[in-house]
Amino acid sequence: xxxxxxxxxxxxxxxxxxxxxxxxxxxxxxxxxxxxxxxxxxxxxxxxxxxxxxxxxxxxxxxxxxxxxxxxxxxxxxxxxxxxxxxxxxxxxxxxxxxxxxxxxxxxxxxxxxxxxxxxxxxxxxxxxxxxxxxxxxxxxxxxxxxxxxxxxxxxxxxxxxxxxxxxxxxxxxxxxxxxxxxxxxxxxxxx
Numbered sequence: 221x222x223x224x225x226x227x228x229x230x231x232x233x234x235x236x237x238x239x240x241x242x243x244x245x246x247x248x249x250x251x252x253x254x255x256x257x258x259x260x261x262x263x264x265x266x267x268x269x270x271x272x273x274x275x276x277x278x279x280x281x282x283x284x285x286x287x288x289x290x291x292x293x294x295x296x297x298x299x300x301x302x303x304x305x306x307x308x309x310x311x312x313x314x315x316x317x318x319x320x321x322x323x324x325x326x327x328x329x330x331x332x333x334x335x336x337x338x339x340x341x342x343x344x345x346x347x348x349x350x351x352x353x354x355x356x357x358x359x360x361x362x363x364x365x366x367x368x369x370x371x372x373x374x375x376x377x378x379x380x381x382x383x384x385x386x387x388x389x390x391x392x393x394x395x396x397x398x399x400x401x402x403x404x405x406x407x408x409x410x411x412x
Contacts, residue, residue, distance in 0.1 A: 221353065223267050224350065224358075227264070227267075227354055227357070227358050227361075230257075231256065233255050234257075235365065236252040237252040237256065240252065242377055267348065274348065274349050277344060277347065282344075286341075289338055292338035293334075295330075296331050303323055315377060315379055316377065316378045318381050320380075320388060321404045323401065326400075326401040327390065327392065328384065329370070332363060332391055333391065339351060339354060343355055363391070366391070370390060
C-alpha cells in the first residue's frame with residue numbers, strides 16, 4: 221500500500237505546479253509537474269511488477285489487455301504532451317487559448333479517462349491487487365485534481381474556458397462530444 225500512498229502524494233506536486241503557474245511563477249512550476257508525473261510512473265511500474273498476482277487471465281486475454289494498456293498510455297501521453305502546446309502549458313508563464321478540438325472535443329479532461337482505463341487494463345493484465353487499489357485511488361485523486369483545475373485554475377488561466385465548460389462535458393463524453401471528436405480526428409487525418 222506504500223506504493224499507492226506515494227502515488228497519491230505525487231498529486232500534491234501537480235497541485236503545486238498549478239498553484240505556481242497561476243501565481244505567475246510558471247518558470248519554476250514545470251519541475252513540479254514532471255516530478256509528479258515521474259513519481260506516478262515509478263509507482264506504476266512498482267505496482268505492476270511487485271507482489272503475487274491474485275489471478276491470471278488466459279494468455280490471449282492478457283495480451284489483449286496489455287495492448288489496451290499501451291493504447292491508453294499513448295492516448296494519455298498524446299492528451300497531455302502532444303495535443304496541448306507543450307512549451308506554453310508546461311514551461312512558460314503565458315496565458316493559453318482553449319483547445320476544444322480532437323481529444324479535447326470529447327471531454328474537458330480526456331487524460332482522466334485514459335488514465336483510468338490504462339490502470340484498469342493493467343490490473344487485468346497483471347492480476348495484482350496493488351494495481352487495482354492504485355487505479356481506484358489515483359483515479360480519485362486525478363478526478364479531484366481536474367475538478368480543482370476546472371473550477372479554479374483554468375477559468376483564470378485559459379482564454380475562452382468558460383465557454384468551453386458550457387459546450388463540452390467535464391469527464392464523461394456524450395454522443396454529441398464523441399461525434400465532434402471523431403469529426404475532428406477525421407478532418408485532421410485528411411489534412412495530413
